[in-house]
Amino acid sequence: MKITDIKTYLMQVGARPGLSGAEGSFRGSRNWLFVRIETDEGISGVGECSGWPRVIERAVLDYRSILIGEDPRDIDRLWQRLFVGSMGHGMVGTVGGGALTGIEMALWDIKGKALGQPVWNLLGGRFRDRIQVYGHAKKPERARELLERGYKAVKVGFTGAVDLDLVGAIRDTIGPDIDLMVDAHGPSWMTTRDAILVGRELEQHDLLFYEDPIAPENLDALERVRDQVAIPLAAGERVSTIYGIRPYVQRQLVDVIQPDTGRAGGITQMRKMAAMAEANYITMAPHSGSLGPVAEFAALHVMATIPNALMLERVEFDWQGRYEVVDPVLKVEDGHLPVPDAPGLGVELVEEEIARYPSERNVSDMPQNDGAYEPGTVDECVYFQTRLRRGSRLRLKRTGDK
Ligand SMILES: [Mg+2]
Numbered sequence: 001m002k003i004t005d006i007k008t009y010l011m012q013v014g015a016r017p018g019l020s021g022a023e024g025s026f027r028g029s030r031n032w033l034f035v036r037i038e039t040d041e042g043i044s045g046v047g048e049c050s051g052w053p054r055v056i057e058r059a060v061l062d063y064r065s066i067l068i069g070e071d072p073r074d075i076d077r078l079w080q081r082l083f084v085g086s087m088g089h090g091m092v093g094t095v096g097g098g099a100l101t102g103i104e105m106a107l108w109d110i111k112g113k114a115l116g117q118p119v120w121n122l123l124g125g126r127f128r129d130r131i132q133v134y135g136h137a138k139k140p141e142r143a144r145e146l147l148e149r150g151y152k153a154v155k156v157g158f159t160g161a162v163d164l165d166l167v168g169a170i171r172d173t174i175g176p177d178i179d180l181m182v183d184a185h186g187p188s189w190m191t192t193r194d195a196i197l198v199g200r201e202l203e204q205h206d207l208l209f210y211e212d213p214i215a216p217e218n219l220d221a222l223e224r225v226r227d228q229v230a231i232p233l234a235a236g237e238r239v240s241t242i243y244g245i246r247p248y249v250q251r252q253l254v255d256v257i258q259p260d261t262g263r264a265g266g267i268t269q270m271r272k273m274a275a276m277a278e279a280n281y282i283t284m285a286p287h288s289g290s291l292g293p294v295a296e297f298a299a300l301h302v303m304a305t306i307p308n309a310l311m312l313e314r315v316e317f318d319w320q321g322r323y324e325v326v327d328p329v330l331k332v333e334d335g336h337l338p339v340p341d342a343p344g345l346g347v348e349l350v351e352e353e354i355a356r357y358p359s360e361r362n363v364s365d366m367p368q369n370d371g372a373y374e375p376g377t378v379d380e381c382v383y384f385q386t387r388l389r390r391g392s393r394l395r396l397k398r399t400g401d402k
Helices: 053-062 075-085 093-115 140-148 164-174 192-205 219-228 241-250 267-279 293-304 351-355 366-370
Strands: 003-012 031-039 044-049 130-136 153-157 179-183 209-211 233-235 336-338
Touching (some): 003 053, 031 053, 031 093, 044 053, 044 293, 093 241, 093 267, 093 293, 130 293, 153 164, 164 179, 179 192, 192 219, 267 293, 293 336
Parallel strands (some): 153 179, 209 233
Antiparallel strands (some): 003 031
């Protein structure tokens, strides 16, 4: 079997056909990039690349010169050729990671289809036939809606400082038996000491994990938080490959690693990350965030086959187009997604639907959306700006406060 062609499908997420611009979350900048690899035996495989999709599309097409004519079943060998082939561009980063990932995912899809087996069955078989997912809530009412849909785990995320009162209100709403997580989104605008103070205040809410309490590249600071906060920590959504996740695991900086299924480097890289984590008593909860539906299928195959699978992130209240661009569509039942049984990944692209949403924009311009570059506030949009709005937005409750 030989690879004959590689096609890309780039689309704007949140857009309405015939209208410029986009609506929904991610400030109108969200794109999905799908890949199809074709072979001379009529079998094709699909994958998804996340990170910076418009730029990654070019990287995927650049890799064509290495892949055309190769046997798609030699997945690991081809991955190494691609990895080394782009080494001169520097570290793989999010673009290289995304390109490697979508291609590798499509190769697994081809192999599964060629052998008539779901991908999980080529990875050592499965531990489980459904994977627990968690949803997002920024208000208690949304948390209640998730529970009504069967969710058993809820995450509250903050783009400014962590609002401790809100975390408490959501915990009160969901009760003690539902898992609760807090994502601080790697806030370079809080000091390490702030992250520790917030973490100590969060201890009372019995969290499953405290995610990205500190800018994720600031590993020494993460170590300080770990040593002084009695909540499991989670991180890793922005790194690619086993080399990116290595310090988090090797230094035991976190209790949960969160590789992004669209840019971690591929299915095998995620399985290797999971094994590194397992050896250090760390679990895995893949990042989803802005990801599309193909990567979600890949995550389910990975999660089915690793012993230390914690749960999978899911944007439950997503843009409706999510349920139109692929077939079949996954639905949460009893807080879980089913592990697909069809050969390969078990998902196909609906190309006509994807074509209705051409890519228009793939970067966020925060002030354009938030109002102004207001000095000394989040809206000033400088990456490093400590103790921002701490007085008003970081509501630390002290013992004895009413
Ligand atoms: Mg996150």
